[in-house]
Amino acid sequence: MIEALVKIAILLGGLMTAAAYFVLLERRMAAWIQDRVGPNRVGIPLTKIRVLGLGQPLADGVKFITKEEYTPAHVDKRLYVLAPIVILVAALATFAVIPFGSMIPATVFGYRLAEKPIELVVAPGANVGMIYVFALSSIAVYGVILGGWASNNKYSFLGALRSSAQLIAYELPLGLGLLGVVLASGSMDLGVIIGSQASSGIWFAIAQPLGFCVFVVAAFAEAARLPFDLPECEQELVGGYHTEYSGIKLLLFLVAEFLHMIAASFLIVILFLGGWHFWGLTGGSAEIDGWGLAWSGAPWLQGLLRIVVLMTKITLVIVGFMIIRWSWPRFRFDQLMALAWKVMLPLGLINFVAVAMMQQLQAVFTGAMGPSWLMVPIAWGVAVAAWLGITWAAPMIADNRPRRELDPWEIDSQI
Amino acid sequence: METLVLPVLLFVVCAAMLAIGMLAAGSLIGPKRNTAVKEMPYESGMDPAHDARRRFDVRFHLVAIAFLIFDVEVLFLYPWAVANTNPAGLAAQVGLSQLVVFCEVMVFVVLLTVGFVYAWRKGVFQWR
Numbered sequence: 001m002i003e004a005l006v007k008i009a010i011l012l013g014g015l016m017t018a019a020a021y022f023v024l025l026e027r028r029m030a031a032w033i034q035d036r037v038g039p040n041r042v043g044i045p046l047t048k049i050r051v052l053g054l055g056q057p058l059a060d061g062v063k064f065i066t067k068e069e070y071t072p073a074h075v076d077k078r079l080y081v082l083a084p085i086v087i088l089v090a091a092l093a094t095f096a097v098i099p100f101g102s103m104i105p106a107t108v109f110g111y112r113l114a115e116k117p118i119e120l121v122v123a124p125g126a127n128v129g130m131i132y133v134f135a136l137s138s139i140a141v142y143g144v145i146l147g148g149w150a151s152n153n154k155y156s157f158l159g160a161l162r163s164s165a166q167l168i169a170y171e172l173p174l175g176l177g178l179l180g181v182v183l184a185s186g187s188m189d190l191g192v193i194i195g196s197q198a199s200s201g202i203w204f205a206i207a208q209p210l211g212f213c214v215f216v217v218a219a220f221a222e223a224a225r226l227p228f229d230l231p232e233c234e235q236e237l238v239g240g241y242h243t244e245y246s247g248i249k250l251l252l253f254l255v256a257e258f259l260h261m262i263a264a265s266f267l268i269v270i271l272f273l274g275g276w277h278f279w280g281l282t283g284g285s286a287e288i289d290g291w292g293l294a295w296s297g298a299p300w301l302q303g304l305l306r307i308v309v310l311m312t313k314i315t316l317v318i319v320g321f322m323i324i325r326w327s328w329p330r331f332r333f334d335q336l337m338a339l340a341w342k343v344m345l346p347l348g349l350i351n352f353v354a355v356a357m358m359q360q361l362q363a364v365f366t367g368a369m370g371p372s373w374l375m376v377p378i379a380w381g382v383a384v385a386a387w388l389g390i391t392w393a394a395p396m397i398a399d400n401r402p403r404r405e406l407d408p409w410e411i412d413s414q415i
Numbered sequence: 416m417e418t419l420v421l422p423v424l425l426f427v428v429c430a431a432m433l434a435i436g437m438l439a440a441g442s443l444i445g446p447k448r449n450t451a452v453k454e455m456p457y458e459s460g461m462d463p464a465h466d467a468r469r470r471f472d473v474r475f476h477l478v479a480i481a482f483l484i485f486d487v488e489v490l491f492l493y494p495w496a497v498a499n500t501n502p503a504g505l506a507a508q509v510g511l512s513q514l515v516v517f518c519e520v521m522v523f524v525v526l527l528t529v530g531f532v533y534a535w536r537k538g539v540f541q542w543r
Contacts, residue, residue: 012429175486
């Protein structure tokens with residue numbers, strides 16, 4: 001109970017701070033890519049010291065809180081207030097089953113903290129971990145559609161419709177990309193999935209490249225990051241589903257969006273990039289054995305090193321998210337839906353069938369089920385073949401031009 | 416079970432308290448100034464013509480239905496994916512060898528694909 005509360009406090013504080021500082025990082029990256037300076041003025045309050053603009057998130061927060069907390073007259077009041085709460089709670093609660101490290105020893109300088117080594121996840125051993133994450137990512141759709149509906153504004157309404165269509169369409173490729181990982185590791189517990197990658201030394205991005213590609217694309221769409229930021233494309237929909245929101249309610253929406261991105265990078269790293277594992281650095285067993293050294297500080301060093309490795313990977317993935325955001329143009333909505341249904345869903349199915357077949361062949365010939373280096377070249381062959389096939393077929397399947405040359409009879413037969 | 420549900424519930428309660436606390440802080444500290452123009456929906460400076468909640472495109476319904484079907488079908492695969500790495504347990508639970516179960520799952524995937532192709536041919540995924 002106390003242990004869980006301490007972990008929740010660390011996670012909530014860490015996530016809110018991280019979201020604030022990633023906003024600053026994103027603005028600095030945008031400035032760097034666009035050859036500007038970016039926010040560099042706000043430093044320590046009441047002094048003239050500017051530390052690379054590190055005071056900016058604090059100033060932004062103060063400004064958001066001192067803005068008017070305004071509810072327009074034309075909205076549905078209860079749903080209008082409920083929407084940002086729902087979306088933020090769903091975004092935060094996802095992290096209950098996501099590990100933020102491996103584990104740390106139970107004793108510090110001879111003082112016992114707990115019975116056994118402390119696992120760095122709020123709900124350890126959640127064997128439905130991934131289903132829980134999916135359930136909560138579906139609840140985020142409710143926040144979006146409630147916000148858009150309650151606002152009673154045409155931009156908000158269109159934005160919410162588009163957004164919900166996008167989020168549910170990309171949930172399928174997300175699930176299919178994940179299915180291969182569940183099949184290979186035999187568990188939906190995120191800790192066990194990391195453990196299986198660490199013990200075999202084969203990250204699932206190497207063993208299942210096609211599943212990795214499908215999952216990353218779907219994760220971008222679920223987080224509504226730039227190639228897929230249709231929910232709030234400013235040029236068409238002003239602000240999308242949060243056009244009518246202002247002040248602290250808008251802040252809740254923006255923080256929830258950033259948390260979605262952070263959760264997506266956590267999932268990408270944990271499911272496909274080995275979590276806290278790095279070859280020859282962190283040790284392969286899920287327990288912290290201190291590399292088998294006699295020194296009593298070794299388990300602590302190992303536990304902390306694993307946290308550092310995990311956080312480094314996540315930061316790199318988030319920086320990747322940002323570089324892609326500021327260098328790619330946005331899809332059109334019909335292209336977005338065609339990509340989800342006609343490209344990513346078939347690729348996900350191919351990945352799932354290929355992984356299942358390879359595992360079954362391996363079981364028949366060698367009797368072992370786990371990941372092995374033997375299957376890696378075949379998996380890459382499947383990935384390249386599927387990708388080339390889709391590239392060849394893409395111009396045909398993504399063609400959504402209005403067919404004016406067809407007469408009504410032919411169109412009727414197609415619908 | 417208790418060790419799993421309790422922390423998750425605690426987490427949800429703490430997150431909700433955080434969100435509500437932020438809203439409360441905003442409404443306590445912020446100013447209150449109301450004007451007639453502020454109360455209108457924002458539509459790029461035009462006077463709004465009518466209510467925003469109108470009929471919308473049927474394609475959104477199609478997407479929702481297609482999602483429902485395929486998502487539920489994919490969800491059926493998860494229990495098998497978890498059980499598959501434990502051949503002895505699978506044989507004890509369903510009384511079939513792992514290979515037979517694998518073949519059945521592949522038949523299921525073929526049916527799924529047939530449904531997918533049918534929906535595609537019917538133009539469900541065509542966004543004109």
